[in-house]
Amino acid sequence: VEVTVKARVVTVKGPRGKLEKSFKHVAVDIRVVTMKGEKMVVIEMWFGNYKNKPVVRSVASAIQNMVDGVTKGHRCKMRAAFAHFPITLTVLNKGKTLEIRNFVGEKHVKKITMLPGCEVKETDNKHQIIIEGIDLDGVALTCATINQSLKVRHKDNRKFLDGIYVSEQGSIDK
Numbered sequence: 001v002e003v004t005v006k007a008r009v010v011t012v013k014g015p016r017g018k019l020e021k022s023f024k025h026v027a028v029d030i031r032v033v034t035m036k037g038e039k040m041v042v043i044e045m046w047f048g049n050y051k052n053k054p055v056v057r058s059v060a061s062a063i064q065n066m067v068d069g070v071t072k073g074h075r076c077k078m079r080a081a082f083a084h085f086p087i088t089l090t091v092l093n094k095g096k097t098l099e100i101r102n103f104v105g106e107k108h109v110k111k112i113t114m115l116p117g118c119e120v121k122e123t124d125n126k127h128q129i130i131i132e133g134i135d136l137d138g139v140a141l142t143c144a145t146i147n148q149s150l151k152v153r154h155k156d157n158r159k160f161l162d163g164i165y166v167s168e169q170g171s172i173d174k
Contacts, residue, residue: 005030014070069134073172076143080127082162095119118142
């Protein structure tokens with residue numbers, strides 16, 4: 001894995017692809033150094049108070065998620081839950097679009113486009129889908145978009161729990 005930093009823009013290249021993320025909104029120093037023959041990413045904050053110090057760990061976690069993404073990839077499994085009307089999930093455009101039919105008996109077809117770098121796949125179970133990609137933020141946002149597009153309106157949400165929910169999260173390569 002190759003990590004480069006230029007003006008707080010971190011680029012990570014690996015076997016699965018390339019990710020780039022800007023940390024210009026954070027007042028930290030990010031650089032790649034060699035210590036004892038190994039390259040490490042060093043993140044420093046100068047004169048940070050107690051509210052700003054946790055940002056250093058958040059930046060480090062974001063960079064670690066980028067490294068994990070280009071080496072192993074990220075995967076989320078989602079499962080359709082319904083009480084009476086069976087939700088039909090169809091993958092279109094080579095995994096770039098998800099089509100949802102018969103949600104709470106609605107005739108309206110919901111089409112959800114995946115974010116760039118994310119791909120949806122069908123499984124053997126017809127009520128389950130898999131979202132994969134190298135960018136954890138993109139995979140998580142895609143799952144959230146799918147989940148939030150299926151909210152039951154004008155009914156008691158404690159009783160009507162129909163929707164698509166994340167059932168499992170992890171990496172593609174274990």
